[in-house]
Amino acid sequence: MTQVKRAILSVVVLAAALLIQLTVVNRLPLPGGGAPDLVLLAVVALGLCGGPAAGAITGFGAGLALDIAPPGSYLIGEYALVFCLIGYLCGSLRGAVSRSALLTIAVAMAAAAVGEAMSAAIGLAVSNPQVTWPAVREVLPSAIVYDAVLAPFVLYVVVRAVRLVDALGRPATGASQPADGSGLLARGQSSGALPRTALNGSAASGATVLGGAGLLGGAGWLSGPDRSRGPRMPRGSPRPGTASRSPRTPRLGGAAARHGDGWVGDAPRAGRTTSPRLGPARTPRLRPGSGSAGSAVARPARPLPRPPVNLRLSAAGRRHDGSVGRALGAGAAAAAVSRPKSGPPRSAFRGRRAGIDRPAALARPGVPRSAALSRGAFSRGPRFRPDPHLRGGSAGPDLRLGGSGPRVRPSRRVSLRLGNARRRDGVLGGSVLAGRARPGAGPRPAARPVKLRLGSGRRSSGPGPAARPVKLRLGSGKRGGGRGLAARPVNLRLGSGRRNGALGGLPGRRGPWARPRLGTSRRAAPRFRSGVAGGGRSALGGGSRLRAGKRVRFTGSSFLTTWTGGLLGGRSAAVWRLGRRTGGLR
Amino acid sequence: MHDSRRTRVVLGVLLVLALALITFDYRDGSTGPLRSMQRFGGSFFGELERVSSVVSDPIVGFFNRGESGTGGQVAALQQQIVRLRTELSQEQLSKAEYQQLSQLLQLSGRGGYRIVAARVIAIGQGYAQTVTLDAGSRDGVQPEETVLDGQGLVGTVTAVSPQTCTVLLATDATSVVGVTLASSGQIGWVTGPGKTRSGSGLLRLQVLNANAALAPGEQLVTSASVRDRPYVPGVPVGVISQVENQAGSLTALALVRPYVDFTSLGVVGIVVAPPARNPRFSVLPPAPKPRPVPTVTVTVTAGPSASPTSPGG
Numbered sequence: 001m002t003q004v005k006r007a008i009l010s011v012v013v014l015a016a017a018l019l020i021q022l023t024v025v026n027r028l029p030l031p032g033g034g035a036p037d038l039v040l041l042a043v044v045a046l047g048l049c050g051g052p053a054a055g056a057i058t059g060f061g062a063g064l065a066l067d068i069a070p071p072g073s074y075l076i077g078e079y080a081l082v083f084c085l086i087g088y089l090c091g092s093l094r095g096a097v098s099r100s101a102l103l104t105i106a107v108a109m110a111a112a113a114v115g116e117a118m119s120a121a122i123g124l125a126v127s128n129p130q131v132t133w134p135a136v137r138e139v140l141p142s143a144i145v146y147d148a149v150l151a152p153f154v155l156y157v158v159v160r161a162v163r164l165v166d167a168l169g170r171p172a173t174g175a176s177q178p179a180d181g182s183g184l185l186a187r188g189q190s191s192g193a194l195p196r197t198a199l200n201g202s203a204a205s206g207a208t209v210l211g212g213a214g215l216l217g218g219a220g221w222l223s224g225p226d227r228s229r230g231p232r233m234p235r236g237s238p239r240p241g242t243a244s245r246s247p248r249t250p251r252l253g254g255a256a257a258r259h260g261d262g263w264v265g266d267a268p269r270a271g272r273t274t275s276p277r278l279g280p281a282r283t284p285r286l287r288p289g290s291g292s293a294g295s296a297v298a299r300p301a302r303p304l305p306r307p308p309v310n311l312r313l314s315a316a317g318r319r320h321d322g323s324v325g326r327a328l329g330a331g332a333a334a335a336a337v338s339r340p341k342s343g344p345p346r347s348a349f350r351g352r353r354a355g356i357d358r359p360a361a362l363a364r365p366g367v368p369r370s371a372a373l374s375r376g377a378f379s380r381g382p383r384f385r386p387d388p389h390l391r392g393g394s395a396g397p398d399l400r401l402g403g404s405g406p407r408v409r410p411s412r413r414v415s416l417r418l419g420n421a422r423r424r425d426g427v428l429g430g431s432v433l434a435g436r437a438r439p440g441a442g443p444r445p446a447a448r449p450v451k452l453r454l455g456s457g458r459r460s461s462g463p464g465p466a467a468r469p470v471k472l473r474l475g476s477g478k479r480g481g482g483r484g485l486a487a488r489p490v491n492l493r494l495g496s497g498r499r500n501g502a503l504g505g506l507p508g509r510r511g512p513w514a515r516p517r518l519g520t521s522r523r524a525a526p527r528f529r530s531g532v533a534g535g536g537r538s539a540l541g542g543g544s545r546l547r548a549g550k551r552v553r554f555t556g557s558s559f560l561t562t563w564t565g566g567l568l569g570g571r572s573a574a575v576w577r578l579g580r581r582t583g584g585l586r
Numbered sequence: 587m588h589d590s591r592r593t594r595v596v597l598g599v600l601l602v603l604a605l606a607l608i609t610f611d612y613r614d615g616s617t618g619p620l621r622s623m624q625r626f627g628g629s630f631f632g633e634l635e636r637v638s639s640v641v642s643d644p645i646v647g648f649f650n651r652g653e654s655g656t657g658g659q660v661a662a663l664q665q666q667i668v669r670l671r672t673e674l675s676q677e678q679l680s681k682a683e684y685q686q687l688s689q690l691l692q693l694s695g696r697g698g699y700r701i702v703a704a705r706v707i708a709i710g711q712g713y714a715q716t717v718t719l720d721a722g723s724r725d726g727v728q729p730e731e732t733v734l735d736g737q738g739l740v741g742t743v744t745a746v747s748p749q750t751c752t753v754l755l756a757t758d759a760t761s762v763v764g765v766t767l768a769s770s771g772q773i774g775w776v777t778g779p780g781k782t783r784s785g786s787g788l789l790r791l792q793v794l795n796a797n798a799a800l801a802p803g804e805q806l807v808t809s810a811s812v813r814d815r816p817y818v819p820g821v822p823v824g825v826i827s828q829v830e831n832q833a834g835s836l837t838a839l840a841l842v843r844p845y846v847d848f849t850s851l852g853v854v855g856i857v858v859a860p861p862a863r864n865p866r867f868s869v870l871p872p873a874p875k876p877r878p879v880p881t882v883t884v885t886v887t888a889g890p891s892a893s894p895t896s897p898g899g
Contacts, residue, residue, distance in 0.1 A: 015634070018631070019631075019634055019635060019638045020638075020642075021711060022631075022635060022708035022709065022710075022711065022718070023635050023638050023639055023642040023646075023707060023708045024642045024645055024646060026708070026709035026710065026711060027642070027646040027706070027708070027709050028646060028649050029649060029849055029850065033781055037711070037712075039711075051593070052593045052597065053590075053592065053593040053596045053597070056593075056596055056597045056600050057596065057600065060600040060603070060604065063604070064607075065627070065631065066711060067607075067627075068623055068624050068626070068627025068628070068631070069627050069628075069631030069632075069635070070627065070628045070631060070632045070635065070708065070718040070745065070747065070750050070751075070752045071708065071709070071710040071714065071716035071717060071718045071745075071752040071753070072624065072627070072628075072710070072714075072716070072745065072752060073710075073711065073712065073714060074713075074714060074760075075607075075608050075611045075612055076607050076608070076610075076611040076620055076623070076624065077603075077604045077605070077606070077607030077608035077611060078608060079711075079712075080600075080603075080604040080607060081601065081604035081605065081608065084597070084600045084601060084604055085601070088593075088597050119712060120713075123712075123713060126608060126612065128713070129759050129760045129780075130712075130713040130714050130715070130758060130759045130760060130780055130781065131713045132759060132780055134780070135713055135759070135780045135781045136713075138781060139713060139781050
């Protein structure tokens with residue numbers, strides 16, 4: 001719904017901007033040769049509110065409208081091309097920029113300037129006789145100045161409108177759920193971010209899940225940009241925040257921040273909306289994006305509501321499992337056996353992902369069953385994992401123990417968990433491996449453990465395995481995109497891992513849980529560390545692993561994400577490893 | 587930054603689509619799907635513009651009036667602002683339109699044109715010098731018809747939708763108007779300067795006869811075109827303000843100040859039925875006083891009564 005609302009809002013905003021531009025602004029006798037371009041500014045603002053895909057589509061539509069609306073442009077498509085690029089650019093920058101209102105405004109101004117320059121460049125490129133160097137020199141500077149002056153106002157109006165529209169949908173969701181949960185949902189849905197939705201969905205009712213599924217299927221992908229934020233949040237926030245603050249906050253903040261980012265995050269803030277306006281309100285709002293940065297700060301400041309959220313999220317795995325899992329457990333339990341279909345609660349995401357991933361798993365013929373399973377788990381892992389965790393989690397202590405022992409299939413569930421576990425996996429994987437290893441070959445277990453360990457290692461290092469899985473799920477869920485799964489999960493894991501470590505207390509609880517896992521995980525952990533040391537710091541190490549394995553394929557899927565991530569931050573290295581390791585596993 | 591594959595695919599598809607549109611529009615003539623798309627845009631957005639002009643006209647009118655009165659003196663401006671605020675009522679606006687319209691009708695009456703009166707409701711974006719009028723095919727307007735206002739030539743119709751039409755102004759860089767010098771009968775053409783600082787838009791005149799003696803103050807009217815499209819003959823275009831002598835040039839060059847103030851277009855007329863015979867120079871406004879036309883005595887002092895014709899015409 002929120003996506004639909006946003007789409008409608010975009011159309012309305014752009015139509016208004018277009019009409020005002022053509023019928024008023026262009027007719028005003030403004031000094032200087034140029035005039036402000038309201039449509040361009042609207043595209044910039046919507047891009048900053050939405051994301052790369054949404055921005056690109058918005059820009060294209062706006063540009064095309066400007067091309068064909070009388071009197072029209074010289075060639076149809078000129079503005080569509082320029083605005084499409086500008087919208088994409090702004091959407092891509094939204095995550096990086098959202099932390100600061102001033103930065104956002106500065107980016108809006110710069111994007112508008114770039115847009116003006118690009119439209120002139122396009123005109124020159126297609127040798128539009130109307131665009132000549134003298135004309136460009138005449139028009140461009142004044143147009144840029146006008147745009148820069150108007151950018152903050154247009155941005156403010158659009159952000160207000162977006163928040164208003166997002167707020168319209170909240171009452172419904174908010175009523176059914178606790179404040180925090182509703183807020184997150186609203187954010188997640190509004191932003192279209194899968195992760196949040198997934199998290200909420202796990203903790204929330206089936207309706208939420210459905211909503212999340214709808215998001216995925218529908219406009220959900222418009223919010224595609226989330227990924228970029230994901231990695232950043234953890235990276236940025238953990239370092240400063242982790243030491244001083246509880247690790248949990250960072251996690252939640254990170255997850256929330258991305259999706260909610262600026263806008264979504266606002267959702268909760270929406271409450272504030274009424275109170276503050278220009279001065280204060282903007283900063284926070286813009287920050288919403290900053291949610292990541294702000295999240296660390298702000299959320300800690302607001303202890304009561306958000307911590308619960310955090311717990312839920314992180315706990316989601318564990319706690320949810322516990323709580324939710326049980327609840328789900330009943331429903332999920334049945335489904336749990338059939339993994340692919342089991343997805344039900346979160347199924348929407350998983351199912352889809354599964355669909356995507358499965359082929360890949362199947363495609364690899366030569367791999368032994370165990371490997372295949374692991375692969376399947378991998379690809380599916382993120383998707384399914386959540387469920388297994390939940391199931392397991394919910395069943396967690398109880399079920400696992402009982403399940404794993406007596407029931408053969410349950411053990412498989414475990415394996416699934418392992419698969420899921422990849423991240424945590426270290427733990428789960430270890431367990432699985434252990435089980436299989438006995439009958440199977442020594443080498444395989446080792447290799448897998450390593451991989452698992454890597455992911456898990458960190459996690460394992462922290463007690464957090466459970467939490468991470470949850471995160472992973474979330475992250476993967478939202479990111480839903482085929483590629484994103486591996487990389488994001490990793491990121492999440494990392495972030496969570498550390499945090500988990502901080503959480504430490506949780507581990508205690510987990511202890512019972514973890515015991516089987518812990519054993520494995522610990523083993524993994526050392527390896528993990530070693531792995532980190534070698535691979536993490538140097539891409540070479542990772543490379544070597546890759547070389548060794550057949551993992552190349554995997555690499556391909558997760559490569560870009562992991563790769564960029566690696567480039568961006570030191571922690572990313574961990575990501576790398578994970579991805580590679582996963583690759584190695586496969 | 588991380589982008590999902592899907593996002594990139596979306597971007598790629600859209601960019602390819604945009605480039606394809608540009609390419610097709612560049613190569614395509616006046617037919618094809620792009621035209622139908624343009625027609626849709628014309629009828630849909632044109633209608634929206636027409637409706638929104640109800641609101642936008644008073645706003646623009648207010649600012650344009652203030653602008654037109656700019657004399658450079660602060661006191662005068664302040665007085666004008668005060669006055670304008672009091673005059674802002676719709677009555678004043680309609681009065682101004684009435685004046686423009688009567689001027690227009692006077693011109694058309696002198697020249698024998700049959701015109702459809704229309705108002706400017708939108709102005710093009712970016713570097714194009716185009717405007718949208720609130721008259722369209724339902725009013726009998728067709729592409730390539732001449733648009734003029736009470737002062738002289740405005741431009742030509744390039745696209746028509748049921749309720750609106752698009753006009754390419756004579757100041758657009760792509761506009762070329764065939765003209766005749768009222769004094770000597772020399773023929774040539776003027777091209778638009780494109781987008782420039784408002785007010786400095788001087789048209790560029792090139793006369794085929796490189797040896798033609800051009801002098802500031804000479805008046806130009808449109809010359810005849812085949813089937814009177816895109817410009818009907820005899821419409822005043824402007825007056826030479828500066829002569830550029832370039833040795834070795836194949837044409838005589840000059841800058842022409844158009845009669846029409848393109849920065850404050852209001853009511854204009856679309857010539858749907860050109861005069862039965864070429865009005866020649868009968869519709870020219872009085873020649874500028876400071877510089878009487880040298881050799882030829884074409885000076886028209888009274889409006890309708892005077893109908894001198896120059897030998898060269």
